[in-house]
Amino acid sequence: KSILIVAEQFTLGGLETHIRGEIKQLSEQGVLVHLAVGNAFDPKFLPKCVVSVVSGIAMEPSVSAEELLTAIDKLRVIIREHSIDAIHVHPFTSIIPAVAAAELEGIPYAITFHGPSSLSSYGPMYDFLLKEVILSSASLIFSVSPEVSRLLSVYSDPNAIVEIPNSVDFEGKKKKILGFEDGNSKWLV
Numbered sequence: 001k002s003i004l005i006v007a008e009q010f011t012l013g014g015l016e017t018h019i020r021g022e023i024k025q026l027s028e029q030g031v032l033v034h035l036a037v038g039n040a041f042d043p044k045f046l047p048k049c050v051v052s053v054v055s056g057i058a059m060e061p062s063v064s065a066e067e068l069l070t071a072i073d074k075l076r077v078i079i080r081e082h083s084i085d086a087i088h089v090h091p092f093t094s095i096i097p098a099v100a101a102a103e104l105e106g107i108p109y110a111i112t113f114h115g116p117s118s119l120s121s122y123g124p125m126y127d128f129l130l131k132e133v134i135l136s137s138a139s140l141i142f143s144v145s146p147e148v149s150r151l152l153s154v155y156s157d158p159n160a161i162v163e164i165p166n167s168v169d170f171e172g173k174k175k176k177i178l179g180f181e182d183g184n185s186k187w188l189v
Contacts, residue, residue, distance in 0.1 A: 006098035009040035075101035
């Protein structure tokens with residue numbers, strides 16, 4: 001299996017921590033993981049197990065219609081070159097070109113919404129495409145909290161929303177963490 005993870009940016013933060021963990025977990029299960037990101041990219045935080053990375057794809061809110069079409073074409077090329085079986089899309093405006101590429105290539109996709117800001121407005125056209133077209137027809141949407149699930153349910157089929165809380169990777173940590181006992185991963189300081 002081969003999956004393409006698409007995100008507007010990959011620098012250093014909660015979104016990147018989530019994506020890093022996703023890449024590691026999928027790779028450990030034998031999935032070939034590829035990453036496509038926008039112009040905000042820093043490879044220092046990227047796990048070595050990622051098979052390929054394409055950065056510099058214009059997916060930020062300020063893209064023109066021509067840049068959006070170019071981004072869709074670049075994603076379609078990646079899908080074909082690497083025989084991608086599915087796409088996992090992360091915010092923000094990367095959702096539009098990634099879903100368009102998946103639809104045009106006839107492969108399934110999932111979208112993860114990492115918080116209320118994942119539903120931020122980038123203008124009327126973005127809002128229309130995201131809320132009225134994409135969310136209303138998406139068959140798999142991941143939400144990181146009950147709050148985000150409630151916000152998504154206004155635009156999506158509630159049966160398409162799967163709540164998976166953000167996690168923190170404690171693997172490789174040598175210091176004892178207050179309140180964290182081996183086998184009990186529900187504590188976070």
